[in-house]
Amino acid sequence: GAGVSQSPSNKVTEKGKDVELRCDPISGHTALYWYRQSLGQGLEFLIYFQGNSAPDKSGLPSDRFSAERTGGSVSTLTIQRTQQEDSAVYLCASSLHQGWSTGELFFGEGSRLTVL
Amino acid sequence: QQPVQSPQAVILREGEDAVINCSSSKALYSVHWYRQKHGEAPVFLMILLKGGEQKGHDKISASFNEKKQQSSLYLTASQLSYSGTYFCGLTGANNLFFGTGTRLTVIP
Numbered sequence: 416g417a418g419v420s421q422s423p424s425n426k427v428t429e430k431g432k433d434v435e436l437r438c439d440p441i442s443g444h445t446a447l448y449w450y451r452q453s454l455g456q457g458l459e460f461l462i463y464f465q466g467n468s469a470p471d472k473s474g475l476p477s478d479r480f481s482a483e484r485t486g487g488s489v490s491t492l493t494i495q496r497t498q499q500e501d502s503a504v505y506l507c508a509s510s511l512h513q514g515w516s517t518g519e520l521f522f523g524e525g526s527r528l529t530v531l
Numbered sequence: 532q533q534p535v536q537s538p539q540a541v542i543l544r545e546g547e548d549a550v551i552n553c554s555s556s557k558a559l560y561s562v563h564w565y566r567q568k569h570g571e572a573p574v575f576l577m578i579l580l581k582g583g584e585q586k587g588h589d590k591i592s593a594s595f596n597e598k599k600q601q602s603s604l605y606l607t608a609s610q611l612s613y614s615g616t617y618f619c620g621l622t623g624a625n626n627l628f629f630g631t632g633t634r635l636t637v638i639p
Contacts, residue, residue, distance in 0.1 A: 419572075450629070457533065457631035458573070458618060471626065506572065520563070520620075520627075522572035 417441075419523035421507050427529045428497055436492045436526045440509030447490050448510070448520065449482060453503040461505075464490065497530045504528075534621045536630035543609045543637050551633045553619030554601040562595045562602040563620035563627065566613075573618060576604075609637045 420439040428434050440447050449461040460474035464484045475481070479497075484490040494501055504525040512518025534555045543549055553562065561580045565573040579595035579602060587593075590607040602621075606613055616632040 448627075458620075458629035460626060460628060463626070473626070519575040519578060520565075520573075521575070522565075524572045 419507055419509050419521050421505075421523035421526050423526055424524065425527045425529075427531065429531050430499060431496055433493065433495045434497055434528060436494075436505050436507075436528070438490045438492070438507030438509075438523060440488065440490070440507070441511075441521055442488075444509035444511050444521070445487070446510040446512070446518065447484055448508045449490070449492050450506045450508065451503045452506055452525070458506065461492070494528075497528075499530045502528055502530045533628050534619055534630040536617075536619060536633050538633060539631070540634040541636070543606075543613075543635065545611060545637055545639055546608050549606045549609060549635065551604040551606075551617050551619075551635075552601065553603070553621065553630055554599075555621045555628075556600070557621070559595075559597050559600050560622045562593070563622070564593055564602075564604050565618045565620065565629075566615045567618065567632075568615040576617075606635070609635075611637050611639065613637050 422437045445466045447464040450458040452458050462482045463471040479495045482492045504527045506522055506525045508520040508522045510518035510520050534553050537552050563578050564576040567573040581597045593604045595602045614637045616634045618629045618632045620627045620629045
């Protein structure tokens with residue numbers, strides 16, 4: 416597709432269940448980012464993938480959160496044993512350029528997660 | 532590490548000007564500015580690099596002062612389409628941290 420694609424667009428789950436959120440970046444973009452946006456809040460960094468380098472996981476809030484990127488393309492963010500405080504919009508972005516200082520980020524429309 | 536944006540919210544009439552400020556306590560490499568309309572993805576406006584750079588995008592411009600570790604976004608002669616939440620993103624050595632956003636509302 417032309418842009419960053421995320422699925423599902425909406426997910427409602429029960430507390431304690433696991434969820435998987437998918438991101439399909441723009442073709443050819445080597446960098447991929449996950450951010451979390453809670454209601455009325457800013458964009459909280461979660462994880463960053465750059466090419467074949469080890470991902471920067473410094474933003475993951477707990478060990479219940481993990482992410483992988485297969486074949487340098489599609490990424491999956493997994494949240495295990497979901498809690499109500501995990502409710503948020505999870506945004507994925509990709510960038511053509513390497514490094515933070517040079518490339519604009521193209522964001523997907525997000526996956527809205529609601530934990531009951 | 533999160534940048535501080537001010538003001539948190541502002542309401543303008545069409546044609547008025549506004550300034551949004553973004554600052555950090557950490558050393559900065561560059562500044563990103565994005566705009567997010569309600570229910571939509573954030574959209575890139577501009578990146579400013581070191582050297583006191585200034586840039587313009589239509590009637591939206593920005594400056595970056597790396598010594599003061601701050602950036603400002605200037606919206607001139609605001610239009611209804613400018614409404615949205617504006618985020619600055621500040622890059623350090625290995626990351627990009629976004630501020631909490633400034634909600635801008637332009638009314639007729």
